[in-house]
Amino acid sequence: MGKFLSVLVLLILAGLGVGAYFFTRDMTAPQVVLTPDRPATGSKREFTVTASDPTSGIKSIKISVLQAQKETTIVQKNLEPAPRELVEKFNLDQAGLREGQFDLVVVVTDKSVFNFGAGNTTRITKTMTLDNRAPVISVLSQAHHIKQGGACGVVYQVNKDVERSGVVVGDYFFPGYKLDSGNYACVFAFPWNMEFSKFQPRLYAEDAAGNERSISFRYNAKPTKFKFDSINVGDDFLQSKMPQFEAMYPDIKDPVQIYIKVNRDLRKENVAKLFEFAKKTSPKMLWEGPFLRLPNAAPRAGFGDGRSYMYKNQKIDEETHLGVDLASLENAQIPAANHGKVIFTGFFGIYGNAVIIDHGWGLQSIYSHMSQISVKEGDEVKRGTIIGNTGATGLAAGDHLHFGIALHGIEVQPIEWWDPHWIKDNITSKFQ
Secondary structure, eight states, X not given: OHHHHHHHHHHHHHHHHHHHHHHHSOOOOOXXXXXXXXXXXXXXXXXXXXEEOTTTOEEEEEEEEEETTEEEEEEEEEOSSOOSEEEEEEOSTTSOOOSEEEEEEEEEEEOOSTTTXXXXXXXXXXXXXXXXXOOOEEEOOOOOXXXXXXXXXXXXXXXXXXXXXXXXETTEEEEOEEOTTSOEEEEEEOOTTSOGGGOOOEEEEEOTTOOEEEEEOOOEEEOOOOOEEEEEOOHHHHHHHGGGGGGGOTTOOOHHHHHHIIIIIIHHHHHHHHHHHHTTOOSSOOOOSSOOOOTTOEEEEOTTEEEEEEETTEEEEEEEEOSEEEEOSTTOEEEOSSSEEEEEEXXXXXXXXXXXXXXXXXXXXXXXXXXXXXXXXXXXXXXTOEEEEOBOOTTOSSSBXXXXXXXXXXXXXXXXXXXXXHHIIIIIHHHO
């Protein structure tokens, strides 16, 4: 009998232990994140609740708003089976809120047996302001003349603080920057490769609550007829230039095929990199007046020139030259075109040894094929500061400077930026 009682006690204790284990094995509340986390919102802004509970799963979710002691439920779900992860999207369009302050409440409970079967609960409460008034944009500048491949400035006013504003051109966005006057200025481009009929710039603004406004404005656009040339790629050129790229394409032995990879694929990678450099731009306009041109230099190729690349009378590639080639003396000193900050130095693919200077507001100058670089990343330079010497690195056939201008990553016509009258009429006079 005593032995039986001992076994019974052991079984009861074991059962209690197992029960205690299952009862307490999940005492951790679900992980819950609400995005975006903003102090203000509009009714149509989309929110996302991301919840996870890897042990017991998510049993229920409730999302509600509280305003003037009135609670309105937006989402209420009991989930079976209980998922380990949950993503719930919603907006406040049907919440019946008035403009002003309210509380957004998110309650997520897991399926743990802890807390006498009620589970663990995470509660998030955010106090926000409802604002459904979209920004009002007023254009202040006049005469927005722009050529295909070129740039133009616009000045505008917004009636409230905004998180971002600027000019939208197709899939491109050119941010505006706040002036000391409180107005905004934006320099935007007519991309060289955009069809003329599709160039329809619009001013855009979005406030902290997510309210958006987009308006058209007056502009005068002109198409540009770009030149087209044939470039002969000879064996001497391939033998002298392709070794610098062989390590990038170890499986390709034919110099012609290496050239095609470099001229086509590496070129695209280099161009895409300009959009990354654009993120390093200063929110202040660093430049002043016209940009310097390489002194005593003859033009060798222009911006937007189309090129067919020929090898033994066969076309092997077709690309576009996005810059101006300037030839002076060998190893000629290169001056910085304007005030700014050096954001890149080094080997840059088809451009060879290169320097990129940021002039603020998304405007950056590119100096390519250099034989020597005299500045380093982070240096602040003045207009005329010697940054290096011309050369023939990269895909250059001879000693010259390939000079380019990029606006938020999009290469534009450099000649405009050398012209003091163009700069005054199209850019600086509008900001004063």
